[in-house]
Amino acid sequence: MTIFAVICAGMFPIFHMGRVWDAPFIFPIPNTRGPLWVNFNSPLLWDVFAISTYFSVSLLFWYSGLMPDFGTIRDRSKGKIRKYLYNLASFGWQGSAKQWQRFEALSLVLAGLSTPLVLSVHTIVSFDFATSVIPGWHTTIFPPYFVAGAIFSGFAMVETLMIITRKLFKLEDYITINHIESMNKIIVLTGSIVGIAYLTELFIAWYSGALYEQFAFYNRILGKYLWAYALMMSCNVLSPQLYWFKRFRRSIPVTFVLSIFVNIGMWFERFVIIVTSLADDYLVSSWAYFSPTWVDWGIYLGSISVFLFLFLLFARFFPTIAIAEVKAIFRTSSEVAKAERAKAEGATHGGFVLKGALDKE
Amino acid sequence: MDSVAPNKFVVGLWDHEEVYLHAIEHLRHKGVKIYDSLTPFPVHGLDEALGMKETRLHTAGFFFGATGTTLALSFMTWVMTTNYPIDFGGKPNWPVPSFIPITFELTVLFAAWGMTLTYLVRNKLWPGRVPRIYDKRTTDDRFALVFDAESLTDAEINSIKDACKKEGAVDVKDKVFTEAEGL
Structure with missing residues (x-):
């Protein structure tokens, strides 16, 4: 999902350049325009590096983990073409002891590298705003606020897609209610961090005494975009508070609806930040009300379509559950194994550990 | 593996x-190669049981990362101070703090790509490679041990087969590869 989302995210700056064919010049490549280099002081350039690193490292992590599973599919598939294609995708995976040893070393390091990358990419994206001179953007709280927001909306988006996939592919034994509950705990935590960030922003705007900053926030809350701000606040800060109750955390319908609320809320967070600060800027004569053109709608809907297209292709042809990883813990952690062990020990625990008993749906 | x-x-x-x-421990104890x-899937304790050396992939990763750090810092320094120094409102031409994000990103980028490429080369994995599949079930739910039968006498082969069965093998078989064999 990260991969597909980053493909979409990477396309937007390119479209916004206007001159798409000049896109390669965002990288420091040798050129014939004199010794003309990019500006290494600019957060926009940092973002180029952050997004491309994030994309390519995620791609490596994702694909290196898929190779053994492609090997498994290759050996199960019937047709000659299928076999050939899955072998191509598996890079000729065998599963020898040395391959697995290196595999584990690689995935450990890539996982370790990806974690700080998540922090860095969102921090650097927020620098694009934070280092500008636009009231409402020029705030030091942006990096942690964007990181929390990214985890928050990322988890919500995963939940939306996961709940549908889990139902359609009958993955209830692999993605259990316990997983969903844990995700909901992260959502209530990060949602509350985002909420605190919203309030801190307001407080600092008032406390700073900076006139333009104060106006930007007054205008954001009570101006012509009041509806967007209210939608953002209720979806992002209020709705996840339901997850303080165990009953809601463990309910699939509630999780599904709330995950969509969070998606909407986080979309409006970006809308509120970008539009309210730009619609009413320093020059009163250029104040305006933003309404999207058909081009805006086209790019927006097109990006969602690209994402869904790639996601559905993935779900159709690639393994949605990491096969090798699940096999590795099957004998110790699966409900089937636990039930067998309980049976062998002569204890039934009132049937509690029997298959599916932990998942009340 | 041999050439x-x-x-x-x-x-x-x-x-x-x-x-x-x-079974691996007992067979190795008996001197079976x-x-x-x-x-x-990766079985914990298999490396030790087989007496394998720890992989040096981490070390390679460190050096790739260090290459990225050095390259990022030296390139930005060269551009900003020597090749293309611009006066940004009197600000310094060697602003180390603003080099931090790119240096970090390049370190990670080089470490990740370097390690993955090393991993693919060392593991002999590339698109289109046709692997030797000793048994299809080894990517499903069977754990296989492969013994080189060419260097052994028939008596030795039979004793290995018996030892495997004694150690709980569910199946023991011969596998011969011919040149023309594909997937």
Whole structure:
């Protein structure tokens, strides 16, 4: 999902350049325009590096983990073409002891590298705003606020897609209610961090005494975009508070609806930040009300379509559950194994550990 | 593996990783040479049981990362101070703090790509490679031990087969590869 989302995210700056064919010049490549280099002081350039690193490292992590599973599919598939294609995708995976040893070393390091990358990419994206001179953007709280927001909306988006996939592919034994509950705990935590960030922003705007900053926030809350701000606040800060109750955390319908609320809320967070600060800027004569053109709608809907297209292709042809990883813990952690062990020990625990008993749906 | 790979093998298959690990220990104790070991997932303790050395992939990763750090810092320094120094409102031409994000990103980028490419080369993985599949079930739920049968006498082969069965192998078979064999 990260991969597909980053493909979409990477396309937007390119479209916004206007001159798409000049896109390669965002990288420091040798050129014939004199010794003309990019500006290494600019957060926009940092973002180029952050997004491309994030994309390519995620791609490596994702694909290196898929190779053994492609090997498994290759050996199960019937047709000659299928076999050939899955072998191509598996890079000729065998599963020898040395391959697995290196595999584990690689995935450990890539996982370790990806974690700080998540922090860095969102921090650097927020620098694009934070280092500008636009009231409402020029705030030091942006990096942690964007990181929390990214985890928050990322988890919500995963939940939306996961709940549908889990139902359609009958993955209830692999993605259990316990997983969903844990995700909901992260959502209530990060949602509350985002909420605190919203309030801190307001407080600092008032406390700073900076006139333009104060106006930007007054205008954001009570101006012509009041509806967007209210939608953002209720979806992002209020709705996840339901997850303080165990009953809601463990309910699939509630999780599904709330995950969509969070998606909407986080979309409006970006809308509120970008539009309210730009619609009413320093020059009163250029104040305006933003309404999207058909081009805006086209790019927006097109990006969602690209994402869904790639996601559905993935779900159709690639393994949605990491096969090798699940096999590795099957004998110790699966409900089937636990039930067998309980049976062998002569204890039934009132049937509690029997298959599916932990998942009340 | 040897440069000229043998074509005749004995393959023993197990269905439980713990039995498999014990079998490896006992067979190695008896002095049986194991040619290869194939499992459907990374089995913990397999490296030690087979007496494998720890992989040096981490070390390679460190050096790739260090290359990225050095390259990022030296390139930005060269551009900003020597090749293309611009006066940004009197600000310094060697602003180290603003080099931090790119230096970090390039370190990670080089470490990740370097390690993955090393991993692919060392593991002999590339698109289009046709692997030797000793048994299809090794990517499903069987744990295999492969013995090189070319260098052994028939008596030795039979004793290995018996030992495998005694150690709980669910299946022991011969596997011969011919040149023309594909997937």
